[in-house]
Amino acid sequence: MQTGIEPRRSLGLAMTTSMVVGNMVGSGVFLLPAVLALYGTYSLWGWMLSTIGALTLAWVFSNLSRRSPQAGGPYAYSRDAFGDFAGFLVAWMYWISIAAAVAAISVAFASYLVPLIPAIGTSPLAGAGVALLASWLLTGVNVWGIRTAGRLQLVTVILKLSPLLVLALFGSFYFNPHLLASSESAGSPFKAISACAALTMWAFLGLECGTIPADHVKDPSRTIPRATMLGTIVAAVFYIVCTTAVMGIIPAQTLAHSDAPFADAARLLWGGWAGRVIALTGAISCFGALNGWILMSGQFAQAVARDNLFPKLFARELRRGTPAAGLVFSSAIGTALIVMNYSSGLVNTFKIDILIATLFTLVPYMLCSMAEILFSGGSRRNVRDTALSLLAFAFALWATAGTGKDCLYWGTLVILAGIPVYVWQKRSPPARA
Numbered sequence: 001m002q003t004g005i006e007p008r009r010s011l012g013l014a015m016t017t018s019m020v021v022g023n024m025v026g027s028g029v030f031l032l033p034a035v036l037a038l039y040g041t042y043s044l045w046g047w048m049l050s051t052i053g054a055l056t057l058a059w060v061f062s063n064l065s066r067r068s069p070q071a072g073g074p075y076a077y078s079r080d081a082f083g084d085f086a087g088f089l090v091a092w093m094y095w096i097s098i099a100a101a102v103a104a105i106s107v108a109f110a111s112y113l114v115p116l117i118p119a120i121g122t123s124p125l126a127g128a129g130v131a132l133l134a135s136w137l138l139t140g141v142n143v144w145g146i147r148t149a150g151r152l153q154l155v156t157v158i159l160k161l162s163p164l165l166v167l168a169l170f171g172s173f174y175f176n177p178h179l180l181a182s183s184e185s186a187g188s189p190f191k192a193i194s195a196c197a198a199l200t201m202w203a204f205l206g207l208e209c210g211t212i213p214a215d216h217v218k219d220p221s222r223t224i225p226r227a228t229m230l231g232t233i234v235a236a237v238f239y240i241v242c243t244t245a246v247m248g249i250i251p252a253q254t255l256a257h258s259d260a261p262f263a264d265a266a267r268l269l270w271g272g273w274a275g276r277v278i279a280l281t282g283a284i285s286c287f288g289a290l291n292g293w294i295l296m297s298g299q300f301a302q303a304v305a306r307d308n309l310f311p312k313l314f315a316r317e318l319r320r321g322t323p324a325a326g327l328v329f330s331s332a333i334g335t336a337l338i339v340m341n342y343s344s345g346l347v348n349t350f351k352i353d354i355l356i357a358t359l360f361t362l363v364p365y366m367l368c369s370m371a372e373i374l375f376s377g378g379s380r381r382n383v384r385d386t387a388l389s390l391l392a393f394a395f396a397l398w399a400t401a402g403t404g405k406d407c408l409y410w411g412t413l414v415i416l417a418g419i420p421v422y423v424w425q426k427r428s429p430p431a432r433a
Helices: 013-024 027-039 042-067 074-082 084-112 124-144 146-174 189-204 220-247 261-270 272-306 324-344 346-376 380-401 405-417 419-425
Strands: none
Touching: 013 220, 013 272, 027 042, 027 189, 027 220, 027 261, 027 346, 042 189, 042 220, 042 346, 042 380, 074 084, 074 272, 074 346, 084 124, 084 272, 084 324, 084 346, 084 405, 084 419, 124 272, 124 324, 146 220, 146 261, 146 272, 189 220, 189 346, 189 380, 220 261, 261 272, 272 324, 324 346, 346 380, 346 405, 405 419
């Protein structure tokens, strides 16, 4: 190995688990109380069902990573099971979902700076500018090196969990269950719970992130499954406790218009200084999650390009072993999403971006669930795995319906728009090493 080049497998269990937790426990837990406020108790049912669905999906990815510990995660498993075309469609959707997640988390970062810098909230242009600055700053960090990004992820996970757990613990003494009443605009129970499941599923996106940079993980066949299950369980407990506490402290009509729900809850309990501390914690959390998703964007595009399904440009690495092209292009797509929607305000922009990200992740989840059934062989000793895979598929299908007709309509068009890219890549045979 040449001097100056960092070791290829540089992510252990702690860093891989922090990547899973950090990518999930980010903007979702910080802004979802505002998005879910009008649904009241229906949101609790949504959390419960999305948690069950997330755990079944985590089981699927844990099994798949044991059978095939290779880089690419959802894309790699789908391609192995169903061939190049299915693999490409999964890659196309998943890459767009990462870009949408980068946009959403950048917006959430800007939103949690509002209590500290009010001008960000009063000017849509200022909010968009801060979001873009954070996105491109962390793109630069990831271009610098994957181990640097991994260390940043571990530190931010530790910094953000502790203050929120303290808020949830003390907030439980002030919890008012009557504040969880749902609004008439929530619709029928089935419609409301379906919408909540789709929205809360956003918070679990990233449970598969440990499977994507497999080439950089130490002992991937053991480390990735453990990190995936452990990270999902930690995130689920954290979500339910923290978001429920906030929704039981702030009235729904007020909460629905909050740019920083946890900061507002802390301000009600302890005063302005506490609100500023939690706002800073929220910004750190979003910053860490943004770092993790940007890291994934480059690693994922590189894995697909190595199979000649994405342009070869994405497969190239800088001297420090980072796939710069994938990082830059993904952040550019995220920039476009922010610019197109910033005039709607921070919370509405966040909601639009998370529905896009959720839709384009749930379809790959469904294909991976079917891949697990195919790889398990359907024997009697694998009845449990098959049943859990079918449950994961059913949940992902239901949550997809919850994203709404508009999202499904435009999402279908974007999926179909990727077909010419696949045809272009298959025009000539792949270059031989």
